[in-house]
Amino acid sequence: MNNLYTNYFTASDISTLWDTYESDTIIKYGMKHFLQHVEDPDIQNILQETLQLIERNIHHMEELFKKANFHIPKGFTDEDINLNAPRLFSDTLYLEYIFNMTFFMLDTYSLALSVADHKDVNDYYAKNLKAAISLNKQAKELEKEKAIYIRSPRIPHSETITFVEDKNYMTGWLGERRPLLGIEVTNLVFHSKRNALGHAMITGFSQVAQSNEVKKFFQKGRDISGKHLEVFTSILHEDFLSDGALLRTSEVTDSTTAPFSDRLMVTFVANLIASSIGQYSVSMSRSPRHDLSVQYARLMAEVGKYANEGMKILIRHGWLEQPPMAANRNDLVE
Known part of the structure; x- marks a missing residue:
């Protein structure tokens, strides 16, 4: 054994x-x-x-x-x-x-x-x-x-132990919203940074992609990541907190010559999307405020649909390598 x-x-x-x-x-x-x-x-x-x-x-x-x-x-x-x-x-x-x-x-x-x-x-x-x-x-x-690291905003340091009594603790759409929890701020900043990086890299990929289909795919991803960055930043601004990240599009050159194959770049973006979906779901589970949960669910649905488009491109062009899988028992008995 x-x-x-x-x-x-x-x-x-x-x-x-x-x-x-x-x-x-x-x-x-x-x-x-x-x-x-x-x-x-x-x-x-x-x-x-x-x-x-x-x-x-x-x-x-x-x-x-x-x-x-x-x-x-x-x-x-x-x-x-x-x-x-x-x-x-x-x-x-x-x-x-x-x-x-x-x-x-x-x-x-x-x-x-x-x-x-x-x-x-x-x-x-x-x-x-x-x-x-x-x-x-x-x-x-x-x-x-290099002075390029963006720190998370400061929050007050509590000196006493308290327990939640306000029933508005979980409200978001109706009633008065409570201020963001420290963990909610942390997640919003994290996602802002990820989307700022994604926006810049996908912008670069859209310039150099060789296939028009792939170019359009990247252009759509660029717009989605830019919109998600705005969503997370706007939520932070509601509590008068600093931006979670800044757009880094200026860090992309004007080159239109592809350093990587379309297959590599689409797969990279697919991996980025999969990671984002996982991180959004974790953040949703750790955000008691209902409006934040709804936002994460909405954004997850949007990137999930975009991920599906990327998978279709990979399969259509024969770029998706078959992952390990279980035996097909039905085929084995035919």
Whole structure:
């Protein structure tokens, strides 16, 4: 029995490794292109460290796939990058991307660690989680040094213990709204930053996409992320709190030459959407005010519909690699 549990790779092991491999190969080629143009030596160092980390991870995952007797996914390759393409984003946006990328890594690795069955997979994600924590801290401190880090607004420091008595605690549409809770402010700021970054990157992708269909897809995503940023910022303004983030479109160059394939860019946006839906749902569960829950539900529905459009594009063009799946028992008996 012990030998079975030691050597058998389960659905949880294979599927998390497969998802991580796909996303890490996107990061790998993003770092490679960024390093062709970066000028700031501090940002260059963190880009190089990130690339080295991701390449080690990819190699380790390939060894785990071989051990599991499972084919190594194609992921993304040299076919998906044009190293001769001009710069599309500024150094500042490179750093902001790395910082936000660590949020995705922390979410992905912690979830994968919690569901891993095989010891080698468990050890792999435990090691990765430690590395992602270190990279997150390094990127945050570098943003502070470069004066581009936006802090969350201040709230009063309570000196006494109190309990909720006002029945308006959960109201939002009718009656007087209570001020935002600290956790609600935190989530609104977080989503503002994510949408500001998404708006800038999708704006760049819309300039360089080769297919008109993909261009229109990115243009729609640019408008959605811009609208979501306005929603979160306006809620903060109701309590006279500062903006959660600023538009970073000025960090996008005027290049119209694609550094990445349409397949890579659409997949990147699809991953961004999936992460947003998950984060919105968590924020909705932690926001007792009814109006905020309704806003999150509405925004989730909008990005969910947009995600569906992206999946249709990937499937229609033959760009969506088949993820690991259970056996089709009906086919096996025919």
